[in-house]
Amino acid sequence: MFNWIKSLFNTPTPANTHKPDPTPDLQPTTPPRDPEDSAYQKTHDAIQAYWEKIGTVDSDVISYLINPAFMGSPPWPGGRQAFKIIRTSNNLIIASDGLSDPFDEDADSQCNGFEMEIYIEVEAQQDMTFDDIKNSAAFSLIEQCARQIAEWGGITTLLDQIKIVSSEIPVPDGAIPETFLNQDEYVGVLFGMEAENRPTFVPDTPLSPVRMVAVTALSPAEVQDIAMGKLPREQMAQMLMDAGHGPISDFHRDSLV
DSSP states (O other), X not given: OHHHHHHHTOXXXXXXXXXXXXXXXXXXXXXXXXXXXXXXXXHHHHHHHHHHTTSEEOSSOBOOSSOGGGGTSOOOXXXXXXXXXXXXXXXXXXXXXXXXXXXXXXXXXXXXXXXXXXXXXXXXXTTOOHHHHHTSHHHHHHHHHHHHHHHHTOOHHHXXXXXXXXEEEEOOTTSSOGGGOOTTSEEEEEEOOOOTTXXXXXXXXXXXXXXXXXXXXXXXXXXXXXXXXXXXXXXXXXXXXXXXXXXXXXXXXXXXX
16 A cells, blocks of 8 residues: 555656757666565664654645655655654644655665655644644644755764754745744754654664654844854753753744843
């Protein structure tokens, strides 16, 4: 079933009709991964089991009728772009689902894609409807963050080196409360804050370790202090922990600086 679903995200692009270059690149190409490779299903099962230990996972995922890669968005490793919805007793989690799929263009790759998935967690919104979640600020931000991760090709090496990564992410007009937008209409985020009593890595992924990375929204003032070197990323993360927010994104909280 999972491989059938995956095939829906990998509709072939139209044939290229231009004449071939008279001096084509003769470098050898790697064969594509077999769509029936068990690594796809094992990855899906491992990610699903991880989230089921944390909350109730909706049977429906947020996905696309047309793969965003066909419209210019960065491709994901296996071509499949989706988001899981997880409901805990107190919070709502929206998590990318596909950034850690095995690369489908390289049968010899022993990596679980970008070796990471990202998620955003919001407090006291666990009863939101599916449609409201799709139209929420939290989904808008996690969607854009996932596209940026795909553009970068993952950030696990950087996380290994500096633990917490900060960035500013462009978002669609009207998607995020104005109090969290800077003058360029970007939202500042931290990647990599850890949630208490929650594993950072997914057990039993088939090819390589997969890290679960929290996305935490920052106020414009907090982002500015980080960018100007006034506030180290680790200190900002600790301030959020001390204030009781942790890695949770609260678009209505007061700035801590």
